[in-house]
Amino acid sequence: MTLRAVAAAGVALALALSGCSADTSIELDVPAQVEGSLPEATVAELQSAVEAAMTATASTGAIVGVWAPWSGSWVTAFGTSTPGGAAVTTDMEFRAGRITRAMTCDVLYNVAATGAVSLDDSITEYVSGLPDLGDVTLEMLCDSTSGVGSYLGQLQKQWTTNPTRVWNAMELAGYGLGQFGDTEPGAGYRDSDAGYLLLGIALERATRTSMADLMEQYIFEPLDMEATRLPGPAAGPASDELPVLSGLHSIKNGEDGAMNCAEPLDLTVASSSLAFTDSGVVTDVNDLARYMQALGAQALVPDGVDRFADPVPTSNDASSWYTTIGGTVQAGSLVGHFGASLGYLTSAWVDPSTGMTVVAVLNNSAVGSTAARNLGWQLAAIASKAPAASGQTAPEAGLPFTAEQWGEAITSRPLCPASEG
Numbered sequence: 357m358t359l360r361a362v363a364a365a366g367v368a369l370a371l372a373l374s375g376c377s378a379d380t381s382i383e384l385d386v387p388a389q390v391e392g393s394l395p396e397a398t399v400a401e402l403q404s405a406v407e408a409a410m411t412a413t414a415s416t417g418a419i420v421g422v423w424a425p426w427s428g429s430w431v432t433a434f435g436t437s438t439p440g441g442a443a444v445t446t447d448m449e450f451r452a453g454r455i456t457r458a459m460t461c462d463v464l465y466n467v468a469a470t471g472a473v474s475l476d477d478s479i480t481e482y483v484s485g486l487p488d489l490g491d492v493t494l495e496m497l498c499d500s501t502s503g504v505g506s507y508l509g510q511l512q513k514q515w516t517t518n519p520t521r522v523w524n525a526m527e528l529a530g531y532g533l534g535q536f537g538d539t540e541p542g543a544g545y546r547d548s549d550a551g552y553l554l555l556g557i558a559l560e561r562a563t564r565t566s567m568a569d570l571m572e573q574y575i576f577e578p579l580d581m582e583a584t585r586l587p588g589p590a591a592g593p594a595s596d597e598l599p600v601l602s603g604l605h606s607i608k609n610g611e612d613g614a615m616n617c618a619e620p621l622d623l624t625v626a627s628s629s630l631a632f633t634d635s636g637v638v639t640d641v642n643d644l645a646r647y648m649q650a651l652g653a654q655a656l657v658p659d660g661v662d663r664f665a666d667p668v669p670t671s672n673d674a675s676s677w678y679t680t681i682g683g684t685v686q687a688g689s690l691v692g693h694f695g696a697s698l699g700y701l702t703s704a705w706v707d708p709s710t711g712m713t714v715v716a717v718l719n720n721s722a723v724g725s726t727a728a729r730n731l732g733w734q735l736a737a738i739a740s741k742a743p744a745a746s747g748q749t750a751p752e753a754g755l756p757f758t759a760e761q762w763g764e765a766i767t768s769r770p771l772c773p774a775s776e777g
Contacts, residue, residue: 505535520591556633603699703732
């Protein structure tokens with residue numbers, strides 16, 4: 357794998373995020389992170405935003421990290437892992453959700469650089485039984501422009517009631533393939549968890565190597581992400597060795613139909629087969645932050661590849677600043693992703709120009725992925741206005757939204773009104 361040449365200015369942040377020594381860390385071409393915490397006023401805003409989001413989503417716990425290179429950093433745990441349970445700590449692991457999509461594309465770009473595949477290869481060259489997908493390329497699957505649909509919405513009841521079931525990836529993809537034909541391949545974005553599963557299958561067959569090993573080779577080992585991996589299909593928690601943030605999911609009471617937020621389902625022990633190369637990676641806050649820095653710096657793609665070029669709108673009526681490409685979402689100057697999966701809401705973002713990084717996880721997935729997105733953007737908007745530390749200069753560029761609008765979007769639709777507990 358070819359890594360881009362980097363400047364010495366990135367060493368401090370690379371080490372801060374990885375927790376590794378200079379002998380083992382990959383140096384990233386990112387702005388140097390000043391030491392110390394963010395200013396008290398900024399921390400107060402961030403904390404208030406997280407606490408309000410926990411209430412709105414009925415999450416008992418949260419882990420959040422914010423790095424503003426010109427100002428300071430803030431990595432904090434909130435609440436308890438389960439109702440009335442042990443306190444959350446920042447070293448707990450969790451399911452990374454849809455940021456897995458960017459990692460799957462990382463593997464694609466690097467495998468293509470070896471000549472084992474080409475970005476414009478048809479998926480049918482590697483996966484049989486898909487005669488209608490002859491015009492669907494591997495790159496389209498990475499960009500979610502293949503026209504293949506999604507499966508998770510059709511199976512949510514099954515994965516909440518039986519999270520330990522081991523699924524066959526092709527069986528899952530079949531639910532998304534059943535929607536194929538509504539959109540022409542390459543015509544535009546269509547959210548497609550099934551597409552990322554198909555891409556993972558194709559890469560495994562082309563290389564005769566598991567996606568777990570490919571991600572380790574091209575991403576986790578080079579970045580010293582020791583807490584991160586793509587688990588096998590056997591049911592289990594995010595980690596068997598390290599502490600785990602419990603993953604919860606509130607459901608409605610059978611008797612009155614009201615949401616039961618006091619006694620959520622515990623989905624901590626689950627099979628990653630439902631998520632695989634769409635959203636199956638597990639990680640911790642510091643590992644995920646380091647990956648986001650590498651993502652923003654395009655440090656893991658081969659020379660000559662610009663994964664963020666030519667983005668497409670996320671929908672016909674999306675704001676001009678809200679686009680997607682290469683397994684990522686772009687929101688103004690931010691690059692990242694968000695989502696709900698197996699008991700967790702995750703949101704991870706980086707501003708490639710300033711180095712600002714935001715990672716947030718809440719431990720109740722019932723409210724859905726939009727709340728994760730809104731919290732990530734709210735935290736980013738707060739952090740972007742953090743005053744500069746002594747001797748530093750705050751960036752001038754701003755984001756095309758305010759922290760207030762996303763805070764209001766989260767709190768205006770709580771999962772459980774206060775009267776329901």
